[in-house]
Amino acid sequence: MTDTLSVETASIPKVKRRKAVDWDGYLFIAPYLALFLLMIVTPLLIGVWLSFTKGDLFGVERFVGFENFARLAGDPIFREVVWNTLYFVVLTVPTLTILGLALALALNFQTRWAAVLRTIFFSSTVLSVTVVTLVWRLVFLPDGGLLGEISEALGQTPVAWLNDPQLAMPAIAITTIWWCLGLPMVLYLAALQQVPRELYEAAALDGAGRWRTLWSITLPAVRRTTMIVIVIEIILQFQLFGQPQLMTLGGPNNATRPIVLFIYETGWRQWELGYAAAAAQVLFAMIMVAAMAQYFVSSRKEEA
Amino acid sequence: MRAMRLHPAALTLVIIGAVIMMIPLLWVLGLSFKSNAELLADTSRVFSPPYTLENYLNIFGNGEVFRWIINSLIVSLGMTTGVLVISSLAGYAFARLDFPFRNLIFIIVLLGLAVPEQAVIIARHQMFSAVEMHNTYFALIIPGMATPFGVFLMTQYFKAIPKDIDEAALLDGASRFTVFWKVLLPLTIPAQATLGIFVFLTAWNDYWWPLISGTNKEMFTLTVGIASTQQNFAQTEGLGFLMSQAVFAALPILIVYLIFQKYIIQAVAGAAGR
Numbered sequence: 157m158t159d160t161l162s163v164e165t166a167s168i169p170k171v172k173r174r175k176a177v178d179w180d181g182y183l184f185i186a187p188y189l190a191l192f193l194l195m196i197v198t199p200l201l202i203g204v205w206l207s208f209t210k211g212d213l214f215g216v217e218r219f220v221g222f223e224n225f226a227r228l229a230g231d232p233i234f235r236e237v238v239w240n241t242l243y244f245v246v247l248t249v250p251t252l253t254i255l256g257l258a259l260a261l262a263l264n265f266q267t268r269w270a271a272v273l274r275t276i277f278f279s280s281t282v283l284s285v286t287v288v289t290l291v292w293r294l295v296f297l298p299d300g301g302l303l304g305e306i307s308e309a310l311g312q313t314p315v316a317w318l319n320d321p322q323l324a325m326p327a328i329a330i331t332t333i334w335w336c337l338g339l340p341m342v343l344y345l346a347a348l349q350q351v352p353r354e355l356y357e358a359a360a361l362d363g364a365g366r367w368r369t370l371w372s373i374t375l376p377a378v379r380r381t382t383m384i385v386i387v388i389e390i391i392l393q394f395q396l397f398g399q400p401q402l403m404t405l406g407g408p409n410n411a412t413r414p415i416v417l418f419i420y421e422t423g424w425r426q427w428e429l430g431y432a433a434a435a436a437q438v439l440f441a442m443i444m445v446a447a448m449a450q451y452f453v454s455s456r457k458e459e460a
Numbered sequence: 461m462r463a464m465r466l467h468p469a470a471l472t473l474v475i476i477g478a479v480i481m482m483i484p485l486l487w488v489l490g491l492s493f494k495s496n497a498e499l500l501a502d503t504s505r506v507f508s509p510p511y512t513l514e515n516y517l518n519i520f521g522n523g524e525v526f527r528w529i530i531n532s533l534i535v536s537l538g539m540t541t542g543v544l545v546i547s548s549l550a551g552y553a554f555a556r557l558d559f560p561f562r563n564l565i566f567i568i569v570l571l572g573l574a575v576p577e578q579a580v581i582i583a584r585h586q587m588f589s590a591v592e593m594h595n596t597y598f599a600l601i602i603p604g605m606a607t608p609f610g611v612f613l614m615t616q617y618f619k620a621i622p623k624d625i626d627e628a629a630l631l632d633g634a635s636r637f638t639v640f641w642k643v644l645l646p647l648t649i650p651a652q653a654t655l656g657i658f659v660f661l662t663a664w665n666d667y668w669w670p671l672i673s674g675t676n677k678e679m680f681t682l683t684v685g686i687a688s689t690q691q692n693f694a695q696t697e698g699l700g701f702l703m704s705q706a707v708f709a710a711l712p713i714l715i716v717y718l719i720f721q722k723y724i725i726q727a728v729a730g731a732a733g734r
Contacts, residue, residue, distance in 0.1 A: 177559075177560060178557070178558060178559055179559055179560070180557060180559065180636060181553040181554075181557035181558070181559030181562060182553075182559060183553075184549045184550060184552055184553035184557065184640075185549070185550045185553045185554070185565070187545075187546040187549060187550070188546040188547065188549065188550040188569075188606075188611055189550070189565070191546065191602070191605055191606040192569060192572060192606055192608070194606075195580075195584065195602065195603045195605075195606035196572045196575060196580060196606050196608075197572075198583070198587070199580035199581075199582075199583035199584040199587060200575055200579055200580050200583070201583075202583035202586065202587070203579055203580060203582055203583040206582060206583060206586075259474070259477070262466060262470055262471075262473075262474045263474070265466070273474060273475075273478050275718070275721065276478045276481050276482060277477070277478065277481055278717075278721075278725070279481070279485075279714060279717060280481060280485075281728070282661055282665075282713050282714065282716075282717045282724070283665070283710050283713065283714075284664065284665035284666075284667065284683045284709060284710075284713075285665070285667050285683075286667065286683045286684075286686045286687045286690070286706075286709065287683075287686065287706045287709050287710045289690075290488070290686065290690050290702070290703075290706050291484045291485065291487075291488050291706065292484065293690070294484075294487065294488065294491070295484050295487070302483070302484065302487050334480075334481065334484070337481075338728075339728060342725050342728060342729050343729055346729050366467075391576070395576060395577070395578065397667075397668060398667050398668070402687055402690065416578055419578055419582075420668075423582050423585075424672060429582055429586070432582055433582050433583070436578045436579055436581075436582060437579070439576070439578055439579075440575075440576060440578065440579045443576060444574075
């Protein structure tokens, strides 16, 4: 950076060049830097500190070492919410990745119809979680809901999706896939446009069929994007919160209570801030590990 | 042109998928035009008349919901303006000025992108409690302005502008700030649009922070307000009214999306692909 700068400025008369250390830049970054330190760095550090404390009856925190983390490890409800979160990630991330790729492949055409369909598939992404859950609660409502009306018209008994411990999480997963499908599709579309056309022409000359072309050219070309999509979706879906908070309140029988809802309830219903902060650190670590594991696995494949 | 064309079977699947995407939205839109009395008896005649505007008129008759819409607008526009101003200033400095520890600070700011909301929200809530700032627009707007994404995007954009442009202006005797304000900033308008729309969308849809910070009914954003009324919607007679609020929350966003589709997709893909 600095090298190219000095080469470029060398030809310019040295009137305006300052040699001394120049602190002017700080005037420009000061407003942002203040916010960054105050709203991200400080709460992050306080959060780490909080996770090692416990509030007493007067709300004064005292240092308790790893007590909160030990308590989390032995808490059957926390174990359950970790499982629920992992289950939800497994339900959503592979589906979102595969559907995103399939849609991108199907809609990567310069026609008006493809553009209209792309708009439709991305439109749900811009809605807020409250609107999405409101819509889907009405879809899943057994009495008077959309699926209920359809099954009644077909002569079936409506299913109470959100009240069934087996079906509630899949229902939330369906809602989430409907909501989030736009992002992986858009990322794959961007990647597909980077694939050199000559590759496809060469494949066609070699007489490769659709599947062969997909397998040998398209998939290897979008491998990096697949990695990005998976990492992003793992990070996003690990943070599941609004959907169960609004659709099921974590029920029935804890079946849909994820880690973030646990943090929210521990922190703002029971006011156990230290315990909630500890759970937040565990989630943060899980997200980091998942993202790094995925990154590691993918970069290893790249070398091979 | 590419030799491959979409197989009819695949096309059928895609169209079925698009219908599945649309039906829940059309269902809600239909419900919002139905009188509450009719919905209480039967929800199955959504796609047949009579329709009514009563639910939408009720929004303007209902001071509370109207207040939530205004709150959402103030918070979203405030956050958007704030992010644009501070990110442009910082982006210019990171891209163009040489100052001590510049690269180190930039890397630390970028690392901030990896911090999830859960890791900071408890302490952030404590901090605003300590200064008794909850239930203010300030508290609803400020945390969202700290997003490193804006700085990242603006820095990239300023770097892409050829250096000759500002060097010529500096030679003409313009000050740093004039170069930034008069010469470079107008060139960044596409990036401002992308970033601005992205921040507006995020702010309008934000849920967790407004839920815990703006706890007075008068300080609800529309997102939180709808959440507060939907808890027992099956029993209430206000199903159609609730749906009209949902449409009100979704419609501005969908319109913004349809108009600025290109920018939004750029921003979303950029935020994800950083």
